[in-house]
Amino acid sequence: MKTIAVIEDDQHIGNILENALKKEGYEILRAYSGTEAVYLLSHNTPDLILLDLMLPGLSGEEILPKMTGIPVIIVSAKVGVDDKVNLLLSGAVDYITKPFEIRELLARIAVQFRKENRQNLATVLKVDNLTLDLSSHEVVANDVPVHLTKTEYAILKLLMQNPNQVISKTVILEKIFEDTPDCTDRSLKQHISNLRKKLRDAGNKEHIEAVWGIGFKMKF
Missing domain, CATH: 3.40.50.2300 (Response regulator)
Known part of the structure; x- marks a missing residue:
């Protein structure tokens, strides 16, 4: 409901x-x-x-x-x-x-x-030159495969499903809890930092934008 x-x-x-x-x-x-x-x-x-x-x-x-x-x-x-x-x-x-x-x-x-x-219901999410396949869990940035941890994948999926919205840290933790209950407020920052670096290294650009004092969103 x-x-x-x-x-x-x-x-x-x-x-x-x-x-x-x-x-x-x-x-x-x-x-x-x-x-x-x-x-x-x-x-x-x-x-x-x-x-x-x-x-x-x-x-x-x-x-x-x-x-x-x-x-x-x-x-x-x-x-x-x-x-x-x-x-x-x-x-x-x-x-x-x-x-x-x-x-x-x-x-x-x-x-x-x-x-x-x-x-x-979408099986493939696309934002800019970034693609996430929900069925295979494969992530590709600029045609380069990106290998993510379970937590990094859950964070990226949430952001790509809401590409035009800033998502607060609290909402991220709530939404990914079922997939990654071990992620905490303290560890979230490091998970996102690692995710941003992997995407940046593969795609040659910044894919995730930090919005000061609020949270994170996809960067176009």
């Missing part, structure tokens, strides 16, 4: 969203301010976030960069094209303007989960 975090200070709108989403079979998390949302996401990893912008405390714009590795749909009364463009470029996957039709929002959510399912 998918979990959706509804970050909305208007209790009436939040209740409407929660009721509609529960009818569709989703589990719901709620936060009513930007500060509460940061706390919520530090203890939970939902599959998707619905984010209002005009929140008490920290605004939606301020907390969006902290929502790494999770698709975020902006639900806001701001209608300016510049607002939409800036937020989409800052990491949001979609933007819907209030007032909205609940059917349209549900359709947009379904589209995001369909994209995720297609990515998970």
